[in-house]
């Protein structure tokens with residue numbers, strides 16, 4: 001007989017007290033306590049379940065939709081590409097479990113504007129989840145403040161704080177572990193304080209939880225109920241030593257000394273220490289997917305891999321071209337198989353910080369940036385292509401475009417000392433055009449010509465003398481169309497439009 005238990009709110013037990021006390025615990029990490037009825041059942045019947053199901057190492061695929069929450073005005077959204085990176089890094093940590101997360105094709109992200117969800121207590125968090133949770137997928141909500149925690153798993157969803165979702169954070173993996181039934185390795189010790197120089201009591205949590213022994217005697221009914229996770233009584237965040245164990249020594253009820261295992265994601269060791277689930281934890285998560293989330297793993301996953309050597313080709317602006325600092329149109333090529341593009345602009349080649357970023361869904365190949373770029377600056381930009389399946393695309397080979405910003409439209413001093421006239425215009429392709437520049441003084445000047453798509457087609461430096469200067473512009477190789485001539489130096493610029501005919 002197959003016993004099917006209704007899902008239990010993972011942290012319902014600790015909720016009321018946690019909700020009252022969480023404001024007093026600024027270093028609180030995860031809002032979960034307790035153990036689900038499903039896990040109790042599973043741990044009691046594990047051997048039977050394995051007998052029936054056999055050893056299964058097939059890959060299990062979990063669809064997700066990310067809900068990015070802003071305030072009432074839509075401010076404060078966590079960047080979608082950072083959230084996708086968190087899912088990508090989660091996939092690294094779930095690799096040994098043969099569990100892979102992907103984004104629901106066509107429904108990877110939703111945006112919610114609600115200040116009382118953006119920074120919330122548990123009751124508003126519950127409301128946020130209930131009103132927005134979508135069926136047949138893992139729902140992840142990214143907010144500014146998830147009830148004073150880094151994150152929590154509740155009501156069949158996970159809720160993550162922006163500040164705990166960066167690269168190298170394990171919050172998403174930890175909360176997904178709760179979602180898939182795992183308790184903390186220190187189950188029962190949440191909110192408890194103890195003098196660890198003393199032997200631990202036989203039970204903890206108002207007597208609800210037997211305390212786990214170092215010799216493993218009671219490992220199946222104490223702590224998290226897994227025998228391959230050692231005793232751990234540390235319910236505040238802690239740092240690890242070089243052996244990836246706690247600096248704090250603890251004593252079990254028999255007085256035997258031990259240190260906690262920092263490698264376990266379900267512990268409270270700091271993020272850089274933790275990287276794994278134990279084999280028994282992995283078995284439980286997989287069994288939980290089969291029992292409580294069959295709707296996740298029975299869906300066909302999209303399986304559209306992008307080439308790892310992929311680089312989105314940038315069209316313009318590139319090659320240090322001058323552009324108007326508050327009106328820059330970025331153009332790139334479509335990538336086969338991609339369904340979204342992450343565009344970034346930064347004043348530094350490392351792209352940190354970035355002054356502009358945006359994710360575009362669908363076959364988008366250009367965007368115009370009117371805010372945020374610095375004037376008189378060299379800027380770097382790149383475009384990374386992904387799809388809902390292949391969210392972990394490396395971008396070591398991403399092409400980086402460079403452009404220089406200027407205020408080309410300001411009253412410029414060049415006009416005070418020089419005039420420029422372009423003839424003939426239109427000009428027949430193959431016939432040179434002439435830019436006649438009359439200058440009051442001698443000076444250096446540069447000429448850049450770009451086509452209508454912004455591609456640079458000609459660049460040249462000149463030394464002007466006082467009086468009339470004739471700059472010949474060859475049009476060989478220019479196809480018919482519009483071209484922009486930008487004649488500039490430190491004093492300012494002339495912009496001219498040239499029409500080349502057949």
Ligand SMILES: [Zn+2]
Nearest residue numbers: 030031032184
């Ligand atoms: Zn937790």
